[in-house]
Amino acid sequence: MKLFVNSEKNEFVLHINNNNEQENTLQVDNRMYTYDLIALGFGRYSLLLDNHSYTLLQVKKDDLYHVQIDNNHFVLQLEDEHKRKIKELFKKVQTGPEVQIIKAPIPGLVIKINAVEGELVEEGGGLLILEAMKMENLIKASCSCRIKEVMVKEKDSVQLNQPLMKLVKE
C-alpha cells in the first residue's frame, strides 16, 4: 500500500508491506525499515522501527492525525493515491481572491475588538483581545489584508476554532 503523509514541514511517501512473512517491512522515500507496531490502549502505540523504540500518543480529529512522541506534537494528513489525485484535480479549478478566516486559537471571552469591517490591516496588527484563564491574549493579523467581516462582538464567549473575522488578501 502506498501512502502520502504530510506534516507542516515534511511529506513522506510510504510503502507498507505486510504480507505476514517473518518480518514486516516498509519503505520510506526509498529506504527500507523493519517495523513492529502494537496498540497499548488509550490511543497509545509502541512502534519499533529497525528496532528503535518510539511510544506514540495518537488522536484523530477531523481527518487529521495528532501524534505525540516524546512530547513533540505533529499534525499529520494521510492520503492514499486515489485521494491524492482527486485533491489535485480540485486544486486546479480553484481560483479567486484569497480569503482567510481568523479562528479563535483558544476558547475565551472577547474583551475588545480593534478592527472594523472594510479596514485595511498590516501583518501583525492587533485584531482583537481574547481573555482566557485570567490572561489577555492579543489576536494578530497573519497577513496585510482587508477586514471582510467581523463575526463576533465584544463580550462574546467563543469556542476553540470559532471563526472571528474574515480577511481578504487583495
Added chain:
Amino acid sequence: MKLFVNSEKNEFVLHINNNNEQENTLQVDNRMYTYDLIALGFGRYSLLLDNHSYTLLQVKKDDLYHVQIDNNHFVLQLEDEHKRKIKELFKKVQTGPEVQIIKAPIPGLVIKINAVEGELVEEGGGLLILEAMKMENLIKASCSCRIKEVMVKEKDSVQLNQPLMKLVKE
C-alpha cells in the same frame, strides 16, 4: 428504593431518596446521610457522604461488586427486596450433603497432587501444589472432608477459579 448490601462481615440496609430536591439523602440502618456521587471514569467514583470524601474504584464481576477504597477491597452483593425474597425461598428448599468445590485461587501450573479420590482429608491438609510466578503455592483443604473428585492432573495449566477438586462434608 430499599437495598440490601452484603459484605463478608456486614449487612447494610439502604434507603436511597433521590427526588431531585436540593440535597440527596439516604438512610443506612436508621441514620440519615446527605450524599453526592460523581463518576470519574475508568470505574472510579468520588463519593461525598455527609461531606466526607471517598474515592472508590469499582468493578462488577458475576453479579458481585468489587469495591476498593484507600486500597481496602470489599466484595459486595446488592439485592433489592424482590430479589432477596426469591433467594430466601430458594434457601428453604435446599437440602442434602454439603459439597464444596476447591477452585484455583491463582492461575498456574499444577505441580503435584497430594490427594486421591475417596480419601478423607483433615482441615488444613495439603491438597495440591500450584506453581505461579516461580513460587509454589500449597492449596489446603478448608474443612475435614472426603475427596469426591479430583478434576485436574499434574502438569495441567489452570485458570483463576477453575475447579480443582470436589469435597463432601459427611
Added chain:
Amino acid sequence: MFKKILIANRGEIALRIMRTCKDMGISTVAVYSNVDRRSPFVCFADEAYALDGTSSRESYLRMDKIIAIAKKSRADAIHPGYGFLSENADFADTVVKSGLTFIGPPAETILLMGNKTAARKKMIAGNVPVVPGTEEAINDTVYAKKIAVEIGYPVLIKAAAGGGGKGMRLVKNEDEFDEALDAAIRETQAAFNDSSVYLEKFVEESHHIEFQILADTKGNIIHLGERDCSIQRRHQKVVEESPSVLLTEELREKMGRAAINAAKACNYINAGTVEFLVDKHQNFYFLEMNTRLQVEHPVTEMISGLDLVQEQIRIAAGKEISRKENLSKFWGHALECRIYAEDFHNNFAPSPGKIEFLRPADGPGIREDSGIAQGDEISLYYDPMLSKLIAWGADREQAIRRMLRALKEYEIAGIQTNIPFLVRVMENKNFIMGNYNTGFIEENREQLFEEKSELAMAAAIGAALARQNDSIQSFSDKNMISEWKIINRKRNLS
C-alpha cells in the same frame, strides 16, 4: 496542634498542603467550585464542601462562604495556599476575628507588603535598594507617561495589589503606553478586584532571585537560601532552581541579610519570600515580598530537607521552627518545571480540554506535585498550571539531566502542554552553562521555538501503521462474526 485545617484553594497546591496535613495527622477540609467537583484535591480531602459558584469571584474569593464552611466543619485553621485570598489582609483579619487561625503572617504585615507601592516606600526608608519607579499608584495617564520618560524606557507597569505576573506589562516606548496601561488595569481588576498599578524601570539582563524566609513567634528568623526564577514567559516563572549559579558565597550572605532585614522591617511571622532583581554587575534591588507560600517552594524543600508547609503549620500553632540557623550548605541541586496547559507555539495560549491519558514520570531524583488525574477536564476558569515537576541531583548537571529525562517520559494526551518547551530549555546550551537571565526566552527564541522534524518520520510511520492496525482489527472482528454465522448456519442445518 490543630486537629483540622481548611484549605482555601484548589489544584496542586490544595493537594500539596493536604499531604503535609495527613503526614502530621491533621484532618483536611476542601472547598470547591462547581467545575472542580471531580478534581483530585476534592477526592483526596477528608471532607469536601461545595462553594456553589464557578468563577473565582463566586467561589474561591468568597470569604463569607469559606469561613462559614470552616465553622460548620469545625476546622481550627485555614491555609490559603498561594493566589486567591492568600495575600488578602481582610481575609486574614476576618479569619482571626472568627476565632480561627490564619496560616500565614498577621493581617497588618500582609497589608503592608501586599501593597507593592507601600512596601517599596518601607524599603526605601530602611535603605534597602529598590528598582527606580513610581512611589505611588497611578491614577493619571498623562502624569504616568511623564514619569515613564523620567525613569527611561523600557518600563514595567505592575499591579499594586498582587503578583504572579498578572496585570504586568512591559512597555518599550511611549507609543505602546496607552494600550499596555489599559490592559494592565483590566487584568489587575479582574485578578485582584483592584485596578491600582505602578511603574518600575525594567532592568535588562537581570536575574530574578528570591530568598525563602521562615520566622516564628518565638523570635527565630532564618533564610533558607535563594531560588533563581529568571526563566519567565509572559512575566510568569516557568523554571526555578536552587542554588543560583549567579551568586557567590559573599553575595548570598549579603542578600540573605537584606532579606532578613526586609522581613524584620515588617515584623514578619510565618513563611515568606523576598524577591530581588540582580543586574549584570551583581547589584541587587528589592522587588517585593510575597507574604505566603511560593509556587516554587519545593525547590527549597529538596535542598534543605525541610517541609515548608509543615513549618508554616508549626509556626501558626505557636511552635518553634525546626531549624534555627540560616541555610548555607545545600543538599545538592534542585530544579522545578511548571507544567502548564498551553500551546507554546501559539504564544503560550491556554489549551483547555480533557486529559484522555496520563502517565507521569517517576524514578530517581524525581518528585511531582500534581493536581490532575486522567479523565479530568481542564477548564478556562483558573490558572492553567497543571503540575510541578521537581528534579534533584547531586549537582546541577545531574538535576538538569534528570529533569530532561522526566519531561521526555511524561505522557499526557488530550490537551497541549508546555512540556516540549521545557525540554528545549533543559537542552539549551546557555541554560546548561548557567548563562541566562530574565531575557532568556527572548534571546534564545530560535532554538526554543524551532519546528522540530527529527521525530516527524517516526510520527508519520506510526500514524500510517496505527490506521492500518485499527482497520485490520475491526476487519478481523467482522471476519470472526461471519465465521460464527457460518458455524451457526451449519448447526441449524444439521
Added chain:
Amino acid sequence: MFKKILIANRGEIALRIMRTCKDMGISTVAVYSNVDRRSPFVCFADEAYALDGTSSRESYLRMDKIIAIAKKSRADAIHPGYGFLSENADFADTVVKSGLTFIGPPAETILLMGNKTAARKKMIAGNVPVVPGTEEAINDTVYAKKIAVEIGYPVLIKAAAGGGGKGMRLVKNEDEFDEALDAAIRETQAAFNDSSVYLEKFVEESHHIEFQILADTKGNIIHLGERDCSIQRRHQKVVEESPSVLLTEELREKMGRAAINAAKACNYINAGTVEFLVDKHQNFYFLEMNTRLQVEHPVTEMISGLDLVQEQIRIAAGKEISRKENLSKFWGHALECRIYAEDFHNNFAPSPGKIEFLRPADGPGIREDSGIAQGDEISLYYDPMLSKLIAWGADREQAIRRMLRALKEYEIAGIQTNIPFLVRVMENKNFIMGNYNTGFIEENREQLFEEKSELAMAAAIGAALARQNDSIQSFSDKNMISEWKIINRKRNLS
C-alpha cells in the same frame, strides 16, 4: 565512557537502569520476551530486540541470544540487573570473552560468592562469623536430616545457587523435612537451573541487616551504611529501611568493617551487598554476599545522594567511584515498600490480570521506581513485583508517615496488590516503635491480617449509588434517542 548499554533484564529494574543511562547520555538496548512486548521498559528503551520466547529459560536466561543482540546492536556493555543472569559467572565470563564489558564484578568473584556454601567456607577461613549450618551442598537426604538434628531445629533449607528467597524453606521439625526439601529442590532448579541446597540454623528474633559496598578498579572500597530488611514474607523482603533502628554507632562501624573485609576477601569490584543476621544480643553473622545491584538499593540512594547505577557504570568503565569515604552521616531516613501483585489475605498468592486503572502516588518525599503502566497485563511468568515506592523523611517518623500517605493515595485497579498489607505494616505500633525482627509478620498476624470493616459502609453506599448512577445514565441516553426520533419524525412529516 560507554556509548550503548544492553540491559539483560525486564520490569522496573530494566527501566531503572535505563533512566540512569539516559541521565549519563548513554543509549539503551532492551531485550524482551514475547509477553513483555508492551512493557514500559521496552517502550522506554532507545532500541528493543525480541528474545522470541516466553518462559525465563527461553528468554531472559538465554545468554547466546542476549550476546548476539548486544553484538548486533553494537552495545559496549551489558547490565544484568538483579535476578536472571546477574549472578551467573558463566554469563559474566562469556560477556567479557565476547569483547563486551560486564557491569558487575569479575566472573571469579561471582563464582566464589555465588556458591553460598563456598562463600561460607571463605568467610569461616577469614574469621567472619557465619550462621551454623552445612559446609557443603546436600546430596543425601538421610545425611541432611542428621545434620539438621545436630544444628537443632528450626533450620532453613536454602538454594546454594541464588538468593531472593527462592528455594528457601523453613523447617520447624523433622516431620516437615522431606516435603520441604523436595519443594526447595524443585524451586531452586526452576529458578536457577541448579538443584543444590544447604542447611542453616534458623536464628530466631533476628534482624536481616545488609551493607552496601562500592569498590572500583583503582583500589577504592567503601560502604554506604546499612539497610534493615527484616520485614519479610515467604522469605522475601517487603519493606526495607536505612538507617536501621537497631544499630549503634559502634556496631555500625564494626559491621561495616566486617563487610569491607568480606568484600576484600573475594577481591570485590563494583557494587555489592554483604548480608548479615543480627541476633537479639547484637551478635552478627555473615549470611551471604550479593554480587549485584540489590532490589532495595534506592533506600541507600536517598540517604547518600548517590546514584548507585551510575557508580556501577563508572566502575565498569574503569573510573573512580565518586565518593572515597564510608558513609557515616545519613541524609535523613528512607523506606522502601515493594508493591507486589498478590492477594495478601490468601497467603500472598500471586494475582495476575490487567491493570485497568493506575494513578500512582506523588508529592513531597515520594519516589517511585515503577515497571508498569495502565493497560499492562501482569502475567504469571515472572516475579510478581510491580513497583517500588520509596519515601524519604528528615527522620524515621516522617518517612513512615509519608509512606503511609503515598500507599493510601496509590490507585490501582484490575489486580490485587499487597498495598493494604503495607498500609498495615506502616500503621503497626511495633513497626513504628522500631520494635521488630524477621518474625514481625508472624508475631503481628492479628493486626496485619484483620478484616477491616471501617470503610465497609462507605463501600456499600458507593456501590449502591454507582449502580443507580450508571442505570440512570443509560436511561437518560435512551430518552435522548427517543426525543431525537420524535424530532426526525416531525421533520419527515413536514
